[in-house]
Amino acid sequence: MATTVNPADPEGPADPGSGLGLRDRRVPRRPRSSGRSGGVAGSSWPWLLPLGTVLLVVLVYPVLEIVRLSFTDASLVTGEPYSVTSETYTSLVTGTDFRHTLQVTFLFVLLSVVFQLLLGLAVALLVHGAERRGLRGVVATRAVVLTAWAIPGVIIGVIWSLLYQETASGVLNHGLSLLGFSGNTPFLSDPDNALVSVIVANIWRGTALSMILCYAGIKTVPDQLYEAARIDGASPVQTLFRVTLPMMLPILTMNLVLATVETFNSFDMVLSLTGGGPGTATQVLALDVYDQIFRQLNLGRGAAMAVVLMAVNVLVIGLYVRLTERQEKEI
């Protein structure tokens, strides 16, 4: 048994997507590898088979199916006949709705990610600095910030919709009126405000994870480097830009990738905060996909939009995989 290098390739026949690299390339095993006790000892595939099947079902199949459906005029109602067409894509490109969605999404992602990274870094530096000084309450502070990560996105949306109440009884409006502004700011019913409000809530939500990743990055900087910087007479600002940030670069990049793809894919918070409105002012791409498919039942068009969403995912995930593998190699 141990010499049978390849048990039936589990991904093989069912997987036309060998471009995804799931197939075993049948590189012969080194002769002295540990397969002396027979059974499963020699090959990793029996161990990977269960998860492999699952990945096939929830990763490979959906991706292929979405691409296939995007070239049809199918509706969500299953069993109805449909025909193959590329109309879905041409209508996306020629129509103005989709361009608007992309613009909203771009602003949403760009501003969310930039502020999440900056604030996450700032909070991490603060927490780390306080920890180095041996101050109290550091763990509690970190925990409070992190709760924002743990609360389900839809509930964050509901919570912020309560904060954004537009009458004078709304707490943020009350706060603004104390600062001398109008106490009736239409946070969510004015199209321009709504997008800003959604972005602010999303920054609040995403800063937590960004903070914890930055914090982990700071922790990887060896103390000797700080010591050396101090002996060389570097100011704290110099130390930050010349020592800490360069050392954190890999994790900052990773953070950027994660925040970008998470924000792109997120629609739960927007759904419960504005539902994409008013009008389509906060209709981000993922929400639009949901809307097309499950509310308007336009499976074909929705799938075409989903393919665009996926293309962005693939780009960013590809970058992520590359970074991760480079990190692995550096060990």
Add this chain to the structure above:
Amino acid sequence: MSLSDHNSPASGSSRPGHVRTPARAGRVADAVPGRRPGMRRRTDAAYYAAMLGLVAVFAFPLVWVASLSLKTGPEVLRSPPSLLPQDPQWANYAHVLETTPIGRYLLNSVILVAAGVVGALLLSVPAAYALSRFRGRMRGPRAFTRAVLAAQLLSPLIIAVPVYRVFVTLGLINDYVGLVLVYIAVTAPFLTWFLKNYLDTIPTELDEAGRVDGCSRLRALVLLVLPAAKPGLVSAGIVAGVTTWSQFVLPFILVDSPDLAPVSVGVVNLQSTSGEITTQYLAAGCMLAVAPVIVVFAFLQRHIVGALTAGAVKT
């Protein structure tokens, strides 16, 4: 929030790249010579002020919702609003529990999270072991590793649409088993990735020793490696549990019966039936939905921080 783990190393933190909690935090501060103590005290005060501000920003939304949940209907609409409810209406919670299926939603969430995480662990442990131990021998596992990484980040919406169609065909819409399978499937990639990294830090000598003594790989995994990996399993399970609790898109699409919907979907249902005068009930519903997460956080924060950072850093 728990302060108990202050100054104690997070469990499993001996692993490389892991959070080193401040066992030596005091030393660094003390080791800064030539600074006047007055200045240090002022810097400390600035740090405390900043931390206080931070806690305020991040705690406030929940505190405000807690306050709303204890107000009367007219009080919610009163202007200017006050942080403290005049006469805390604990009955709001009883009302929400009695008149809405929120209790059922919570139970569903617990079941889905438990079944999802346990099921995903069963899939992930062997896969993570293989990816960690058979590494480099074949081309397969590396490509597999990539697929696992990619699967973690793929939008659940992309998964939901085809799965919805398959479930309609198979009659699995509004079916617990179907939903649990989906939960397992979307949780497993993260767990596999995390556990692979964790197992990488456990010396292979451990399982090799067992194999010299005649253990099969499986026995070596179960009897030697898994006990050594227990802190990692616990951390991974907790983080997976928290993210699974937040799962929304899949159940929102695959389930429309309150008997099956988890609490994330439940709160959206609650929101859609809630008007201005019932804001306090919606707020109470939110509090009930996040309470389990907050409790988990208060007690298991260090596992969560450890797991999140370990997943990100490997040096």
